[in-house]
Amino acid sequence: MKSSRNKGRPPLKTGRRIKKIDARFTEEEYTQILEMEKQLGISKTELVRLRVLNNAANIVINAAELIGHLDAIGTEMGRAGNNINQLARHANMLAKQGQLSPALIQENNRLLERWVSIQLSMEAALRKLIRKMST
Structure with a gap:
């Protein structure tokens, strides 16, 4: 008695890969x-x-290598965020003591704006990379 089981997927009508290059x-x-x-x-x-x-x-793109680089970037961004938090805490402490100078505030704000700008451009670059990888 013969079994009428299908073996594999049905054959393709179009798009079959029949040509070979050595x-x-x-x-x-x-x-x-x-x-x-x-x-x-x-x-x-x-x-x-x-x-x-x-x-x-x-x-x-070598996915494993890319993930390693992105992990390192994320680590550095985390460190920068911790440093900014420590500076803000120190500035608040100086402000409570009345020792915070306006020049220091201006410099801190300038550096913080620069950091935010760099972070935004890095986010845009990562979004662009993700779009390239998905096409």
């Missing part, structure tokens, strides 16, 4: 491709297809 690489090039395959978590075929067809002008 390419030769040196040992160093092939090793580099294998490393990229491991780092990016995609097959060699998909890697070549993405690089040649979709991202010819773009760079394939």
Whole structure:
């Protein structure tokens, strides 16, 4: 008695990949491709297809390395926030003692505005990076 089970997905009517391109690489090039395959978590075929067809002008991003850099940036931003909090606490203490000079307030405000401007530009750059990665 024969079983009428389907084996795999139904065959594609259009968009089938039937054409093949052979390419030769040196040992160093092939090793580099294998490393990229491991780092990016995609097959060699998909890697070549993405690089040649979709991202010819773009760079394939190493996600693990990017996350490491973003983590370091987040750590530095946290440290800067802690420093600003400590400076504000110290300024409040000086203000209660009547020792806070207007020049110090102006300098602190100027530096704080600069920090906020840098943070906003960094947020815009991160949003741009996320949009690039999602396309």
